[in-house]
Amino acid sequence: MKYGYFDNSRREYVIDRIDVPVSWTNYIGVKDLCGVFSHTAGGYLFYKSPEYHRITRFRPNGVPMDRPGHYVYIRDDETGDYWTLSWQPVGKSPDSARYTCRHGLSYIKYQCEYASIRGEQTLFIPLEDPVEIWDVRLRNDSDRKRRLSVYGYAEFSFHHIQIDNQNFQMSLYASGSSHQDGIIEVDLFYEDGGFQYFTAADANDESGTNEAACFDCLRDAFIGPYRSETNPIAVERGACSGSSELGGNHCGGLRRAVELEPGGETRLLFLLGEGNREAGKAMRAKYGAGTGAFSPVDAAFKALGDFWKEKLEKLQVSTPNEGMNTMLNIWNLYQAEINVLFSRFASFIEVGGRTGLGYRDTSQDAMMIPHSNPEKSRQRLVQLLKGLTTAGYGLHLFNPEWFEKQPVPAFNSPTVVPVPSVSQRIHGIADVCADDALWLIPSIVEYIRETGDFGFADEKYPYADTFDPATGEGMSETVFDHMKRILDFSAREIGPHGICKGLRADWNDCLNLGGGESAMVSFLLHWALTHFCGLARRLGRDVSRYEELTARVRESCERELWNGSWYTRGFTASGRAIGSPDCKEGRVFMESNTWAILSGAASPEHGKAAMDAVDQYLYTPYGLKLCDPAYSEPDDEVGFVTRVYKGLKENAAIFSHPNPWAWAAEAVLGRGDRAMKFYDALCPCGQNDKIEVRKAEPYMYCQFIAGPDHSAFGRAHHPFMTGSAGWSYFAATRYILGIRPGFDSLAVDPCIPPSWPSFSVRRLWRDAVYHVTVKNPHNVSKGVKECRLNGQDVKIGSMGAEIPIQRPGSENQVMVVMGA
């Protein structure tokens, strides 16, 4: 069953059957002001932090779903009938109205045809300004003149999510609203400079003060007692009440009167933003300047489109796999970028009560987008470096602001939740996730390979446990030294088999091995060491100590983890093996088998056998399960995974994040068909016509999909905020299509299905464009036989063709012929 389609020419997903089974969300804003909204305009807006600076309120996980939101109501003033452009919250029957939602890149369009009025509401945030624009267009498709009321409505939030949900004693009586000059201003009086505004402008009214306009600043006056957003009294009555008050719950409720001749059209704006009335006035003057056509809005919308176009054009592919083209060229990069931007703290599941960076998640996310967003990658890397302790472990979850010099607050409010002291922020070894900081090393190296920013390795940053927020200083060492401390920590924290300890958790949050040992961490250490040594050699530094360590790690992995059939997942503290043929439950795991290969530690024979086991035991038509068989009884030596229902989350669900590891592992092994079989199984757009099963957005990877042990096998959960976003992009572009930046050359080393005759990639790297065409006349999976760069032969190494760096600004033709 389908609810929509991909409109790739506009880079939109179009929902043309609006009653989708769950919220299908999207994000707006790419800088400080951001929001997340569903296909029915439910959602919330925040400024920089969804925890500390909420602008609009959201009642998460509630019924009716997705309330409240940023709504445009239309009322026919002759009949009194009213509706919303976004279907909900009024929710006319789809039999009498036609609703469409177009999810675009950082914008959403809600379209509606009802009662011969065609309406559209576009939500977006200009690149330059912290203002959310609601661009509303209306057309009268009937043959009579229409008198309409158009309402913009949003419910304001108190900034701090905790005081918006728990203790209203201060906030409720210490914030006020007022209306003046056509602008509603909400003053969070209890905060220093806490203001929000809501205003409108329309094309036919240059003064910005529409004569027939009216307002409500108080939510309860706009909605009315015993009512909801479905039937607000102000809309039903056809007039707002002019409410405002010091204290209470505030809203932006503005009514504009519109008259439309047959065939007549109009356009008006609502502007919701950060700042006080003056800021609102400035934004209205800038975007609503009575040109009649709102060209500043059009220019801002176009700039947003160009912003994404420029990013996407850095890597565009054309392959025989349409699903792959759609994902890689549009949605997959978008999702990966959104992850880095929002770092997993703003969605309908993570509802903003936990601002901060997850060490492992952010480290991995930052690795995926250095080509499209080098500044953001670098910013995240620096934040993570500052979140590292001198002991060499990362703070599992931290707020990067902790490690910035703190301004002295103007006054201390009793509503503010106490900030933990520096020592409370630094957790001890009991809370260390053994993998966290290891991810940072490859991320740094990939960033340098992409950008050529070799100087980064020698920049100095302080360690978290030495940082003094009052002075903004701490003991600083180079990035290179930070990397050494990370490696030294993992080399120290090993168990009796010589395998790294699992500690609080390894990549798998629910495998809590403590002093037991984790194959995942040892393989990851091997991977990090390989990256580190490569960089060190390129920088001309002696790393023989780390080269020896690499060899030692590899030996212990082969010796202790190869179990004759596949790679063991680890050992509990009492020495029981996990993920090995003797186990009744949790016999085969994705992490150890994929990472044995990705890390470069496994031999090809063992690697092939291991991945055969993955295919045999973990493959489903919706992707690969994390482990098999599922755990059925609590076993606290193994961890929380044994207390998760079978087929959900880490307990044998199709956990998306490790799936791309399997594609990459198969690509390393040279088995293109297998890699593509796994790729296609997880590909969200491949499930566009199976929404009765999938339920979730088909344009997004989701954190997990219920596994075969669960009654809802195939149902996807938790879209957008998942490491599978970046990893799918990374694995598909670097391993399957095989385009990999090195320190001084660009490698082309694909692994594709033998049936693919060819594919091409446009890749921008270090300011030069490479048009890579790969031909596969001999129907192989892997192997580069010939390569020509602008007509000249290029060296073929063990890692495929190595294209030397070309002049910035140049356009280069790369022709690769595959063959045994």
Ligand code: GLC
């Ligand atoms: C979630 C967490 C991530 C973890 C994964 C597996 O996605 O955000 O940190 O690695 O689950 O447990």
